[in-house]
Every structure is written in C-alpha cells, then in structure tokens.
Amino acid sequence: MRVLVVEDEEFLAEMIAEGLRRDALAVDVAGDGREALRKLRFGAYDVMVLDRDLPGVHGDEVCRRVVAEGLLTRILMLTASGTVQERVEGLGLGADDYLGKPFAYEELLARVLALGRRTTPALPPVLRMGDLALDTAARAATRGGEALALSRKEFGVLEALLRAEGAVLSAEDLIEQVWQEDISYRSNAVRVTVSKLRTKLGDPPVIDTVPGSGYRITPVAA
DSSP states (O other): OEEEEEOSOHHHHHHHHHHHHHTTOEEEEESSHHHHHHHHHHSOOSEEEEESSOSSSOHHHHHHHHHHTTOOOEEEEEESOOOHHHHHHHHHTTOSEEEESSOOHHHHHHHHHHHHTTSSSOOOSEEEETTEEEETTTTEEEETTEEEOOOHHHHHHHHHHHHHTTOOBOHHHHHHHHSOTTSOTTSOHHHHHHHHHHHHHOSSOOEEEETTTEEEEOOOOO
C-alpha cells in the first residue's frame, strides 16, 4: 500500500511516515499543498493523510482537486480542530475519514489500513493461499500455522503478490507498491528482498520468477 503524508509540521510528518514504514507501508511525504498535488499527479497513492491547515495551497483545495480529478486516492483528513462542524465540512469536501489532533498513532494506522482496503475491490483482511496466511490488519504472516518473521519490505512484497492473485508483478510494480519514492530504480533491492522472502517461506516454493517480466505467487496445497 502506498501512502502520501501531507503535513507542514516536519516532526509530525516524519513521525507518521516512520511509523507507517515500520508497519510495512510505502510512504512519501509532502510539506505543503503544492508539493502534494505534484506528487499526486505522478504517483498512484492508495491513501493520503492530509493536514487540513496547510500553507500555500490549503488542504481543502487539495481535497477538492483529488475529487474533481477522479483520483482513487482515499483521504484521511487531519486537523487541530475536532468540532462536529469541522468534521462535517471536511467530509463534505470529499474526505473519506477525519481525525482530530492530537491522535493516537494506533488509531491513525487502523484508519489508513481501512481506507486502503477501499481503493481496490474488497478483499478480506486475511489473505490466504494454501497453507500461507497474511493478516493485513495485525501485520502478521504464517505458513503451515508457523509464524514468519518478515521485515516490513518482505511483508509488503508478499502482500502485493497475494493481492495480485497469480498475476505477474514487475520489479517496478513492486517498487511502486512497497518502496517509497527515493529508492534507486537501479538498485537490486527487489531481487534481494524476494530472495530473503523465499528463504523464510521455505518449501515448497511459492514465488516464481518469470524471466524478463517479474514475479508471481503460485498456489500451494494447504
């Protein structure tokens, strides 16, 4: 899942971003509305965490443009004011959810994950294939009932492959879905992550390499 955090308070923006990255999400950060609109034009984001009171281009205007352009990005609006009227106004602009400051990170994460599930056709919170299970809410994976100790990138790659349901994902597809924007496209990060993931998943293998195309997950017996 790709998330854009739009927040002019640098410390808060980085705190949110680092927390979401620890929970296996790919996160980009924008410090104002103008930068947010630029990133939205060139990147496909599942969820945007949007501070309402932005300098320059106001958060309300960012929200309006997302709706007007028909983007699939879901919007979680943040504001220092938690009054009912503020929430009504924010939702009326097209925001999908609303969270007042200060907030608990755990609640923000739960809301981001819930919105992310609404950007694509509904899928269960637990993805299964054979004896492999991935709990996207608890951020936990098991195979044959045994817990898998996956890094956040390994978890993200496995989630992307399971959601693809056997379709081939290229390295670029995985970079877009799992890594944030500053990764070098010349790096071997995807290959290394897939290799480590295969080792942790064990036998029989469940991830195929399709030469010249990318990777896909294959059905295994339960």
